[in-house]
Amino acid sequence: MKNTKKITIIVLAVFIIGGITLLSGFGSSETVNIVGSTSVQPVAEKLAETYEETHSDININVQGGGSSVGIKSAQDGTADIGTSSKDLKDDEKEGLTEYNIGQDGIVIAVNNKNTITDLSKEQLKDIFSGKITNWNEVGGPDGEIHLVTREAGSGTLDAFESIVMGKDTKIKSDAIAQSSTEAVKQSVKQDENAIGFVSFAHMTDDVKSISVGGVSPSSETIADGSYELQRPFLFLVKGTPTGELKEFIDWVNSSEAQKVLDEEKIIKSTN
Template structure:
């Protein structure tokens, strides 16, 4: 049994158990949202705010990755799928995409690193192993330690699509399973470099400009900053009355304000 099929079974079991054991006998309409762990925290915030004024609706949000969101929606296990990557033509089949926002991907280094700017080509060659010392890009004579996310991460998928071309992240890269783990690794190692979500940046690490453009809400909005990815909702067929109501609310001023607070750029 492959991992993808196991994942589908886990999602299905979680949904069935929720139906059986969460507030049995309660009268409400249920919306299941499944997919990207990058989109998940934002949707949990949106769902919490929406259901506070819609007591007849319950929204259950589960992760599993963008691929899981696509498959679960296609198979009818989720009312709404979540993806933080662009879908292929095959993945798009029979699905409607609704982009709710976009987010920057930040190249991060230690605060002790004197590098301020890198080109896309330099970033690619650092991550694929062609550049191994910071002095090769104008920095100190120090070995570069590449920190990356795990295979299947939406952040990694978007980074690879934009930066890596036909090359791959080097095998010796240190793999971390979350944005926070990447930040901790980079913060504690003067030679490290990694990529993290713009929404999760703080003073623990230093952001690097890309081709002379710093990551900011302005440069992500006007697409001057090229390292960015979409936050997408996926629907199969006609959404239910209640799912449609939730989707409409997300695009409202109230929903848009929450998206902005989470450092995601709203898309009308």
């Protein structure tokens, strides 16, 4: 009887120790949090999904919030990686390591029924500032132009303002501000007189892209720089990455990750 009890105790001990070991294994996965640009978000999600397929020891969470949120989250360490779809200002760069994962075009989108096919940067500036208010002023149909823009803190907005509007000209105050590329596309899709700007990476045929200064947005024209409306997609890390975070960042710069970026229409510059 005593021997039976001893065997039972030993068996129970083995199960308990094994259970503790198993549970500790469940909790050993490292989590990487990525926060920021809603334009970069779908690309980051695809990169994370692909990486996790061969790296079961890491969980990568991706959230939006805007480029400003991404920069601040990287600066204060609340995110392992902040994402931005705009170049950083000098005062934003302090303490951060930047990784440019590729270039994205900013596409000028109009409704599919709009007959306009090309606008100059100066015309775009005049349209979005409210100086030009009717499509017939730029060779289009008679109709009041409805402006669709992005919310404050958007990297797409910041890049558009920098490239098109310049330092001294503001987008008209009554322009409809949307929180994402998808929301801009929906607004333009539903309004024949609307115009907005969206990410090339997420452009679809439910709205119409137009050329700027005679140059159409494409992988080739973004890569060689001939299409001027473009901006970087950035991963931002506080200090120097180590451990699993460094391994993921290194992988993002690999040929395997480049296949993902190509599929997502993120362009590697050739100029």
